Amino acid sequence: MLPAAGLGLLAGIAAPGPARAQAWPTRPVRLIVPFPPGGGVDLTARLLAEPLGRVLGQSVVVENRGGAGGILGVEAMSHAPPDGHVLSLTGAGTTTAGPHLRPLPYDAMGLGHVTRLVRMPFILAVRNTLPARSLAEFIALGRAGEIRWASGGIGTSQHLAGELFKQMSGIAMVHVPYRGTGPALADLAAGIVDAYFGDPATLALINGGQARAMAVTAPERWPLLPETPAVAEAVPGYAAENWYGLAAPPGTPPPILDRLSATVRQVLAEPATAARFEAAGLHPATLSIAEYRDFLRRDTETWGRVVRAGNIRVDGD
Secondary structure, rough: OOHHHHHHHHHHHHHHHHHHHOOOOOEEEEEOOOOOOHHHHHHHHHHHHHHHHHHHHHOEEEEEEEOOOHHHHHHHHOOOOOOOEEEEOOOHOOOHHHHHHHHOOOOOHHHHEEEEEEEEEEEEEOOOOOOOOOOHHHHHHHHHHEEEEEEEOOOHHHHHHHHHHHHHHOOOEEEEEEOOOOHHHHHHHOOOOOOOEEEEHHOOOOOOOOOEEEOOOOOEEEEEEOOOOOOHHHOOOOEEEEEEEEEEEEOOHHHHHHHHHHHHHHHHOOOOHHHHHHHHEEEOOOHHHHHHHHHHHHHHHHHHHHHHHHHOOOOOO
């Protein structure tokens, strides 16, 4: 770092909280996607970047930094200067379920949590040649033998949604973890695996006739797949919605977090922006910082129970 830049950074750190928040942002904001391009997390970031940058008056640059189920990207964000210019998308695997699966290189609840961005159901998609044509037949098939179901990796939200279904339905399923969403979707389309609990990116396969939608994991039916039942219609009480959030480094001043949270909520409430998210299967579901922290605590408890009941372990990546 050049001396002048270093002096500027020190001046910013020394400034009182309200003054720093008033000046923020003073340069482009890096938005880290802790996964490779493609998939719901990446899509969320790219849909958010332009309208957020427009309101902030600075460009928001999306940076993909995948690895270790999203942990490497969030870790990189956690070590950035706490000045609101480096942010990261987060999810259950990197914040609420992750601590139950392995030691994390950061304090998940100690991050500068901003807001939940979106929520959406997982789609239980199956290969076209699977004999089951309904959710009841799928469950019966599972009870009669073994179903091979894919996920983007051990401990991912997709894995945990499937594990919860397995626990609550009592069917036999063999988990086939992949190193990311793309390979799992490819093998589902090829008929190599039987089922997949996918994010909205799975819609492309379904709409293209390469897989069938068997159910959605929200408590009720999903407008984008209105003829597809909710899992809860056959497994009462089942619900496993996916979500993505936004976080800043630990120690980010509260005035910056407050302004960022309010700005993001304003952006996602804009009708045109909300419509683009909804069309992609991503339902804007922002929360205040206090509400979001309460949500994170509840989600941590939920996935902790699932991980313990399933004896799930992540030994390495």
